[in-house]
Amino acid sequence: MARFKENDLPKSKITATSLTKAKIIFKYAGNNSWKFYVGLLFLLLTSVTALAFPKFMGMLVDCVNKKDASSANQIALGLGLVLILQSVFSFFRLYLFVNFTENTLANVRLALYTNLVKLPMTFFSQKRVGELNSRISNDITQIQDTLTTTIAEFLRQFILIIGSFVMLASINIKLTIMMVSIVPLVGVAAVLFGRYIRKYSKKVQDQVAESQVVVEETMQGISIVKAFANEWYEIARYRTKIKEVVKVAIKGGQLRGYFASFIIICLFGTIVAVVWYGVQLSIAGEITVGELFTFILYSSYVGASSGGIAELYAQVQKAIGATERVFELLDEKPEEINAVAHIHNIEKIKGDVSFQNVAFSYPSRKEIQVLKDVNFTAGSGQKIAVVGPSGAGKSTIASLLLRFYDTDKGSILIDDKNIYDYDLENLRGNMSIVPQDVILFGGTIKENIAYGKPNATDEEIILAAKQANAINFIESFPEKMDTIVGERGIKLSGGQRQRIAIARALLKNPSILILDEATSSLDSESEKLVQEALEVLMEGRTSIIIAHRLSTIRSADQILVIDNGVISEQGTHSELINLENGIYKNLSNLQFSHS
Structure with missing residues (x-):
């Protein structure tokens, strides 16, 4: 880079x-x-x-x-x-x-x-x-x-x-005319020459930066380099880049040498010429020695300023x-986000969600329709699972619900009111998301949990951590709640990050909950703890669960199978498992035969 x-x-x-x-x-x-x-x-x-x-x-x-x-x-x-x-x-x-x-x-x-x-x-x-x-x-x-x-x-x-x-x-006008014909020309020539040299030194910088990229890549992927025993290959790659740096730098040095010679001859030559002519005029009595001295000082002002002004x-x-x-x-x-309203007066919504003929394609890829004519309803407090192959549009449903993007067609209703009729902070204030890849901010565990409700009391934060099955591991740290999580939560394991995200969501007390493959990257030990915490979190809320692992959604009130942007099957686990040649049944057989 x-x-x-x-x-x-x-x-x-x-x-x-x-x-x-x-x-x-x-x-x-x-x-x-x-x-x-x-x-x-x-x-x-x-x-x-x-x-x-x-x-x-x-x-x-x-x-x-x-x-x-x-x-x-x-x-x-x-x-x-x-x-x-x-x-x-x-x-x-x-x-x-x-x-x-x-x-x-x-x-x-x-x-x-x-x-x-x-x-x-x-x-x-x-x-x-x-x-x-x-x-x-x-x-x-x-x-x-x-x-x-x-x-x-x-x-x-x-x-x-x-x-x-x-x-x-x-x-003295004669002397001025002579000076004007030489000094600014030299100044401008010096600037142009200088610019050419700078272009060269920029080339050197670029080459050095490129050689740095090789070092960075090698260090970041050192395990791969060693696994393939490709150290010799990386060394050769670096050697080539270093040789280029040397070549360009030497050429730059040569140019700088020319430049130094040019400056010595031209600038000092000019000064000699002006002084010589001034002395001639002084001998002829047209100018005093003091005036000549003043003249030389003003000339040097002109020369120096002409050189600097272009830069x-x-x-x-x-x-x-x-x-x-x-x-x-x-x-x-x-x-339109009104920051102050966020903390004080969010009106609670019930949490009935309804998608009606929703179609959508991402602004950057207009030609690909991610969702085509999607219809479903989720009653308040219901668990709705969304499954389907990668890229089928599962996460897009969550993004549209949070109003990250505008729908192309159709409408999304919450409590029978169009989501565009809600204030953004009110709409998002009633929702929480627990993503697959939890991003924490680099402060303490306490600050990260309180992100769901910045004015929460310590008791509320501790209660949320308990309900999220996180209190045990938090208490095991020497600094407890004041433990610094590191950039993006790097110092915590996946399961620990996930439980902090659940505590964050619990504290916010949303009416609608979005779980985006929240357990897909965890080991079975962590998954059990996270799953328990999720059960507590989903209690009494409308939950949209985007899932890869079907084991986590058997108890859902309704499962939507999305394929190619449309809902191709919908029903409970027992209904879908009995569909002959159904996508859900096939996915289920694949997963359970492996596990």
Whole structure:
């Protein structure tokens, strides 16, 4: 996985529209906008004091000819004052820009995360997590750098170039014309050369990243590498990549050598040429030595700023691109979720579920109909099992019930009311899901159970853990409820994770329960404990059980057999087992003959 480098961020052309888009960022500044504008004022003052510096220096040098010590002292004091002012202005400029940027970007980050979390599942099924992460980290960092320093630097260099030219022309026009014909050309050539070299060093970075991928893959799959005794193969693969790195890096070094030679000849050559011509003019009496000195300082300003400004312009382009990408995400339409209602006033529903002629295909695969004309009803408190081959659409029923996706056709009713007439937080607040692959968050066991009801008391949490058959293993840990579960619950076994998920669901006290193959990946010991906990959990609730193992659903009130997106058989276990050549009967025979 090649790491993002800021060089990789795409640039955006700077046009009137892209600038208008980028200005949206000020919407998030709240009452911090003034800091940006005051910062700009200090930036202007910094540039003006910088331009005064060569002028005073020239006057100081001229005191040699005049043999005027008292003027020299005054000018030196003046220079000291200029430096103090410049340092004060610079401090406020930086302080204000950073203050403005951090406050504004904190608002942007929060708005972005808030919007992301509320986006519908359709959005997440089409986007990679890595890409979204990159938006929140890389893109915002790019905007951060630009607002803090790049814009200020860009404007400062721009003012310095223009100001220096004005000052140069006021000293001597002949010398200025000569300087203009050489210095900016050298500056621009240096930038172009530098960019070419950077492209090369980016190539080296990419190659190194690729060689890292080999290492990462090998380490992650080391058991496979060893099982196949393929160490030699991996070493050869790595050797090839390393050789490529060396080749590209040496070429880059050669280019850097050329660049150094070029800079020495051109830049110093230019300085020699300007000084030589200045000396000629000075001998002819057209210019004083002090003015020549001032002239050289202003020329060096022009040279340095010409070199830096192109780079800064590229950074600004990247930042505008980054801003556009961040605002694209902010423009995505979130689901209507009212966070506060979630905890306090969820109306309890009874839990009658009815699917009427429901058809559905995933937005990313429109051409494949996952469900076609599905009809079934589940009375409050009933257990409905859904079985069928992989990919038949079992889990899709759960996703539609939770309103992760919108149905294409037909309607889903809960308590005889269309699910689209419920508020999302009310609908989902009455449901709980225990998935096959339980994802826990990296906090403590207690926090993970309380996820079902964030304001639960300790007694409620302990009761839920007892009912979920989890209290014994929790008590066996030294930190008990405060045990950290690790990222995604990595420190717990499958059965333990499953029971925490059941406790989480119990605490939420839902009317409708979805069990998505909740015991399919457990050993028989854990399965027994989890199954008992599930029985407690299903008590008095409408349960939709998606199952691979048929042994877990014999007691269901109704079993739906889904095949190719339609319900091909439905009934109780004893009814379905007697169907001649039935899918359920075949599945059942297969499983029980093996077990």
